[in-house]
Amino acid sequence: MKKSCFDKLAPWYHFLETISFGNQLQQCRISQLAELSAVKNVLILGDGNGRFLESLLKSTDNSEIESIDISRNMIELANTRITSLPNSSKVIFIHSDVFDWDFPKFKYDLVVTNFFLDCFTYPELTNLIKKVSLSLKPEGKLIYGDFNVPNSFCKKTLTSLLLFGMYLFFRIFTRISANSLQDPTSLLIENKFILKNEKYYLCSFLKSQLWIKN
Numbered sequence: 001m002k003k004s005c006f007d008k009l010a011p012w013y014h015f016l017e018t019i020s021f022g023n024q025l026q027q028c029r030i031s032q033l034a035e036l037s038a039v040k041n042v043l044i045l046g047d048g049n050g051r052f053l054e055s056l057l058k059s060t061d062n063s064e065i066e067s068i069d070i071s072r073n074m075i076e077l078a079n080t081r082i083t084s085l086p087n088s089s090k091v092i093f094i095h096s097d098v099f100d101w102d103f104p105k106f107k108y109d110l111v112v113t114n115f116f117l118d119c120f121t122y123p124e125l126t127n128l129i130k131k132v133s134l135s136l137k138p139e140g141k142l143i144y145g146d147f148n149v150p151n152s153f154c155k156k157t158l159t160s161l162l163l164f165g166m167y168l169f170f171r172i173f174t175r176i177s178a179n180s181l182q183d184p185t186s187l188l189i190e191n192k193f194i195l196k197n198e199k200y201y202l203c204s205f206l207k208s209q210l211w212i213k214n
């Protein structure tokens with residue numbers, strides 16, 4: 001499998017995000033935080049420059065967090081971002097490809113995937129979601145924040161154009177394997193997840209979902 005590389009993009013990531021979407025992606029990332037105060041063991045997949053991680057640390061004292069990313073530069077940015085927080089020692093950064101990493105079984109109360117699953121093809125998602133499901137305790141939570149294709153014709157056309165441009169950009173600059181947005185809903189249901197809550201942002205172009213493992 002081809003490996004993506006966000007290292008060169010890492011220093012520009014926040015800037016590009018802000019000029020493209022303002023603060024909407026961050027609103028989407030943190031929209032389920034109120035539901036997460038009691039989580040103990042947390043796994044964040046592909047957290048990038050750590051904006052969700054920082055918000056999570058500010059909202060909880062008790063969580064032990066593992067944050068895994070394939071990009072060393074992204075991990076450095078995330079580490080710098082949280083280093084002055086009193087509970088930053090609760091975070092372990094793991095520099096690895098999620099597909100090479102041995103997910104522990106039934107360990108986590110929460111797994112977070114914000115703007116991460118969109119990097120992968122459907123067969124890759126099939127593999128990954130199975131591992132994520134096995135790594136969660138029963139009743140464990142999964143946050144899925146990502147782009148969304150709305151139903152109405154106008155929004156759907158506009159969104160498809162936007163996504164086409166974004167995938168072209170990311171395939172050129174980061175070599176992600178996906179060339180279109182895959183909907184993980186049926187895979188999540190197959191892996192015994194139940195949708196608990198969902199919120200939409202930016203005219204439904206962004207969505208945040210909270211799933212519970214049955």
Ligand SMILES: C[S@@+](CC[C@H](N)C(=O)[O-])C[C@H]1O[C@@H](n2cnc3c(N)ncnc32)[C@H](O)[C@@H]1O
Pocket residue numbers: 004005006029045046047048049052068069070071074096097098099113114115116119
């Ligand atoms: C589109 S960025 C999203 C970053 C962040 N989650 C956010 O909300 O902005 C995708 C992130 O996933 C990481 N990533 C991509 N493929 C990966 C893989 N196979 N294993 C681990 N991390 C990966 C990238 O390095 C990058 O930091």
